[in-house]
Amino acid sequence: MIRSAICEMLGIEYPVFQGGMAWIADGKLAAAVSEGGGLGIIAAGNAPGDYVREQIRIAKGITKKPFGVNIMLLSPFADEVAKVVIEEKVNVVTTGAGNPSKYIADWLAAGIRVIPVVASVALAKRMTRLGASALIAEGGESGGHVGELTTIVLVPQICDAIDLPVIAAGGIADGRGIAAAFMLGACGVQMGTRFLSANECTIHPAYKEKILQATDLCTMVTGKRLGHPVRSLRTPFAREYAKAEYGGMPDEELEQLGTGALRRAVVEGDAEKGCFLSGQVAAMVKKEQPAAQIVTEVVREAEAILSGASQWIK
Numbered sequence: 001m002i003r004s005a006i007c008e009m010l011g012i013e014y015p016v017f018q019g020g021m022a023w024i025a026d027g028k029l030a031a032a033v034s035e036g037g038g039l040g041i042i043a044a045g046n047a048p049g050d051y052v053r054e055q056i057r058i059a060k061g062i063t064k065k066p067f068g069v070n071i072m073l074l075s076p077f078a079d080e081v082a083k084v085v086i087e088e089k090v091n092v093v094t095t096g097a098g099n100p101s102k103y104i105a106d107w108l109a110a111g112i113r114v115i116p117v118v119a120s121v122a123l124a125k126r127m128t129r130l131g132a133s134a135l136i137a138e139g140g141e142s143g144g145h146v147g148e149l150t151t152i153v154l155v156p157q158i159c160d161a162i163d164l165p166v167i168a169a170g171g172i173a174d175g176r177g178i179a180a181a182f183m184l185g186a187c188g189v190q191m192g193t194r195f196l197s198a199n200e201c202t203i204h205p206a207y208k209e210k211i212l213q214a215t216d217l218c219t220m221v222t223g224k225r226l227g228h229p230v231r232s233l234r235t236p237f238a239r240e241y242a243k244a245e246y247g248g249m250p251d252e253e254l255e256q257l258g259t260g261a262l263r264r265a266v267v268e269g270d271a272e273k274g275c276f277l278s279g280q281v282a283a284m285v286k287k288e289q290p291a292a293q294i295v296t297e298v299v300r301e302a303e304a305i306l307s308g309a310s311q312w313i314k
Ligand code: TUI
Pocket: 022, 045, 072, 074, 095, 096, 097, 098, 099, 117, 118, 119, 123, 138, 143, 144, 145, 146, 147, 228, 230, 277
């Protein structure tokens, strides 16, 4: 059984987090993952505080198990959502796409476990000094906002630099990824793209189908020029954005081009104008299944690999 320090700390059965995917990870998906023994995480994304409160209450209505909220720090509502998680007494807060330093003391005072996503050793050290409970080290294989380093180089460097439980993210979609993450020094994983295929994930059916049909080279990164690189499926929108980005379109127009694109993918399944966030593992997502089954399936796979790892030693 792959239990680790993070299971004891958070009161969860398996060391598997569901990534807080903006516009996608709602209260129902998070509750289903938590009911399955992992840690479900509601994404605040760019949504206002009231939406996040509503999703927290939906999750509380489905599960008594711990779940988290991810705060996307580029959001205009980040300050508001930072207060909502305190009022609603959520168990765990994760953060993404920035530096959450200014919020951490208030969250800790409210008894919330703070687990920032980091993409560099410098931020990992800073978060450790400010009292983070654990860290999510996310490599650039992930979907959405991405850092520079890959998971295989980032995770061991973070593990060497700090003395907190490390959760590996980016490029992990099955038990092989979990086993590899443990070998790198992590004591848990976060998966996003794999949960796009969960029955409880309410993205547009066309989005799900695109993930199920994806092949190895089907994602690309856009948005570097404006300082916020994002990995998504290589669709007409992504190609057009890349062309504009490297073709000299002014910053304001470029920003305008990206506005609403994630909503068009998630809600409308718009194959032309939607931005379908996805990690590089999309091609490894093979079927639709309940979220709880995803959790137990990947855990069983990892256990089989880790218990047989001695086959490599003669
Ligand atoms: O945040 C994510 N993934 C996301 S956020 C998102 S929504 C979005 N909307 C508009 C523009 C950009 C994104 C979709 N997917 N993952 C966590 C993550 N955080 N990955 C990398 C980082 C990160 C990168 C640099 C965290 C901190 C950082 O540096 C901050 C600093 O100040 O040092």
